[in-house]
Amino acid sequence: QVQLVESGGGLVQAGDSLRLSCAASGRTASSAAMAWFRAAPGKERDFVAAINWVGSVAYADSVKGRFTISRDNNKNMVFLQMNSLKLEDTAVYYCAAERSPSFNSVGYYYKNEPAFDSWGQGTQVTVSA
Numbered sequence: 001q002v003q004l005v006e007s008g009g010g011l012v013q014a015g016d017s018l019r020l021s022c023a024a025s026g027r028t029a030s031s032a033a034m035a036w037f038r039a040a041p042g043k044e045r046d047f048v049a050a051i052n053w054v055g056s057v058a059y060a061d062s063v064k065g066r067f068t069i070s071r072d073n074n075k076n077m078v079f080l081q082m083n084s085l086k087l088e089d090t091a092v093y094y095c096a097a098e099r100s101p102s103f104n105s106v107g108y109y110y111k112n113e114p115a116f117d118s119w120g121q122g123t124q125v126t127v128s129a
Helices: none
Strands: 002-007 010-013 017-025 034-039 045-051 056-060 066-072 078-082 090-096 121-127
Touching: 002 090, 017 034, 017 090, 034 078, 045 066, 045 078, 045 090, 056 066, 066 121, 078 090
Parallel strands: 010 121
Antiparallel strands: 002 017, 017 078, 034 045, 034 090, 045 056, 066 078, 090 121
């Protein structure tokens, strides 16, 4: 089992920045792909960003140019740097990981929620005007 714990959420104003962190523990693999998804109030969970085993990244169009996903394999962590936050970024943000690395290109993980079988509990991000 892989346990994922998100942190770094909070209440910010539009235009501010926030950095989310996700710590992985248990039977983790540094080469497993990881990703961030989010669920806005009353909406289904959506893809935000993914990073694969070689560090290639993919982003949803709505966050491209504002969000950056990165990972620290030595610490088994993945991060989401969020800049120029907008009201519509308000959501619960979830960290996700492959239980076993599949070594796919990053395009495989783009909007592919079933590719991830370990999930964190989520961290709330609220952007106010």
